[in-house]
Amino acid sequence: MGIEVWAPRAARVRLRRPGHDDVELTAGDAGWWSVDVTLEGGDEYGFVLGDAEAARPDPRSRRQPRGVHELSAWDDGTSFAWTDGEWTGRDLASALIYELHLGTFTPEGTLDAAIGKLPHLVELGVTHVELLPVNGFNGTHNWGYDGVLWYTVQEDYGGPEAYRRFVDAAHAAGIAVIQDVVYNHLGPSGNYLPEYGPYLRDGQNTTWGASVNLDERAVRDYITDNALMWLRDYHVDGLRLDAVHALHESAGSPTHLLQEIAERSDALSAELGRPLSLIAESDLNDPVMILPRSAGGYGLSAQWVDDWHHAVHVALTGETAGYYADFADPQALPKTWAGGFYHDGTYSSFRGKNWGAPVPPEVPSTRFVEFAQDHDQIGNRAAGDRLSQRLSFARLQIAAVLTMTAPGTPMLFMGEEWGASTPWQFFTSHPEPELAEATRKGRTAEFAAMGWDESLVPDPNDPATFERSKLDWAEATGGDHRRLLQGYRMLARLRRERPELTDPDRAGHTGEHVAPGRWVLHRGAAAVYVNLSETDWAVEVGDDQEIWLATTTAHDGAPVEEGPVTLSPDSVAVIGPRLTPPMSRGYAEYVQAE
Missing domain, CATH: 2.60.40 (Immunoglobulin-like)
Known part of the structure; x- marks a missing residue:
């Protein structure tokens, strides 16, 4: 077995394994190092770079049993007995997506516990479950966007073996799995990639940290290989690509990274004989994401449409602060209903300039993922309050009908189907006091700048913030919660049975x-x-x-x-x-x- 690692910044690389002497790796081409060593499942290992004393985890580690600062554990998945050999996948056409965060979806916060809720999703009419990022982060709970080891499955969720069990069980229930992945930045704790090589771009940052260096071929391969890992090795059916507007490439790049991922995904789809979906989160309002490559686009399957959310939110709540201001226009709802984007080249008062581009009429409406609530639009409110905490039952019913009859591909956020009363707040578990304090101050300052009451902002690192964000499943069984849930089930049935509600031809919208x-x-x-x-x-x-x-x-x-x-x-x-x-x-x- 050959062990290899890309470490162009290291003058020397050694393989470290507990109970063994360090083994020198041999330098190869383009910064790659390798050694012929056999590892068994569960064997711990790491790499010692240069003259350092401490070993670092493998950048492509599949498992981190003791956290992102410790040694990796070998996991190749060969011992898992998959039972989904007859699974043929599910296309996004006629889909109902259900977004969930594993840590707060159930009291246990694990993949195995989530398996127990699959019957609920089946009865609801869900076709695709979308998991917030599961990659390795420091601490015990997090939204998932502070990941530093993209190939791992966070051990607190159950690790890679539990992930396989979940996907296998979802397929047995007829539900496809979409995995949210983050390729635009890395988290603030446990990121040792810069010690290996130029994974990050000098002098260019995103909102969340240093920008990933997409001008380096090995870094691009690190990303595209990761995308294929989820789709091939974990049998995942699609990826949600986080904040693709923060993927920065040089102007001379011949092929956009998103197009590379789409090309490799399409090739794998043909090989596997089942559909694979790529969904972009982008605030650019640019149809290039979803246009076919033959028409100059990247060829992704779909993209989130925040404009549709904003139009529905303003109509139902009357909020017009910040980026909601433009959506006070009563034409915002019919415009986004018909075309997805409100800003399609029009002036955005929030950005202070024209924004977006028109969507060609031939683009099917199913390429737009539309929602009245999602993790961002709830969790990035000062108090993490859901629509259920601000709207009457009657207006929650209207939100349900608008979402489930939307021209695009509808998506629900966990608990939305019964009007969950629990908030969903921004939470972290940074062990480092300085990071916890920086996060706390950053959130408070952010909301103060937006005019929110600072006293409403919970401490992200307080365990109580995480605990109160967990769903209370008991409330779904009674009163208006149960009535709303029954309504969503009826709407899902209606959408399945009536072709008018899944017709992608935008001419009729x-x-x-x-x-x-x-x-x-x-x-x-x-x-x-x-x-x-x-x-x-x-x-x-x-x-x-x-x-x-x-x-x-x-x-x-x-x-x-x-x-x-x-x-x-x-x-x-x-x-x-x-x-x-x-x-x-x-x-x-x-x-x-x-």
Whole structure:
């Protein structure tokens, strides 16, 4: 077996293993070092660079049993007995994505505990589960974006073997797995990569730290190999690529990193015979992310659309501070409904310049991942408060309908389906007091600059901040929480059964702001009527139409055979072609059902 490591900054490299003498590695081409040594599963090892005394973990370590500052443990996954040989994958078309953070999804905060919740996701109608980053970080709990060893699975979640169990179980349940990965920066503790080589770019930073050096071929390979590891070795079905706008390349780079990842992913997809999805998080509002490579794009499967979130959020909450200001425009909701981006070359008052670019009409709507809540939009509020902590039950129902009938690919954030009352706050567990204090001060200053009440900002390093962010599953079984959950299940069923709600042709996705607080949003022959005004709204129902869903209290949600339906204040209806047989139960009756 050959052990190799890229360490161009080292004049000497030794392999260290407990109970063995250090072994010298031989220098090869382009900064690579190698040695012919056999490691067994679980064997601990590390590399001693130059004349240093301490060993460093392997940059490509698959397991760190004692943390990111300690020796690596050999793990090649060959002992795991996969049972998903018949799994053919799931495409994003007609998908319902469910974003979750392993540490707060269950009381135990582990992959094995998350397996126990898969039946809940199946009943909800989830097709894809998206895991926040699981790569190795220092400490015991973290959002995951402070990772420093990208090839590892955090031991607190159960390590690589538990990760395999989770993916295998998800596939057995018919659920695809998307892994959130971070390639734009590294965390502040345990990052030894600069001792090995120029992994970071000198003099250029992102919001979260030094920029990754994408001008170095070995660093690009480090990233693309990592992407393929998740998809191939861990049987993952897709990747969510964090903050790709922070991937900085030289102007002369012949191929963008995202295109490289997409090309390798597509080749692997053809080899495996199952779809593999790449989803970008980008605030650039640039369709280049999702345009096919033949049209000059990077060829990614989809991208998150914050503009859709902002339009829905402002309509429901009335908040207009900061980047929400432009979305006070009542045309924001129909515009993002029709085209994904609100800023498509228009002026952004928050950025002080024109922003974005138009989306070509041939781009299918399913390439936009749309959500009313996600980890960022909740966790980066001062108090980490969800919509459930600010909206009435009636408006939570409207948020549900808008999300589940959205023209794009809908995504839920864990607990959203029952209106979880628990916050989801920004938490860390930095063992270093100086890092804990710097993080605390940084968060407070950030929110003060935005005009938030500093007293609302919890201490990220206080264990209580992490604990209060855990879901309370018991509340999903009663009252309005249960009613909302039943509503989401009905909406997922409706989306599966009605082709109008998954048709990706954007020509049929139009919308109008018809009066203050009132919108009509079309999905081909179906339409969503939203009444956020303070008065009733009489909506006509054609002879060939029926109400698929209504939350209005004026009719108690019962199907209307003819004549107008009256939408009470803070209600929504979905009206479409008459079904054969007609829908058997109205929304109100359905959500009351056990």
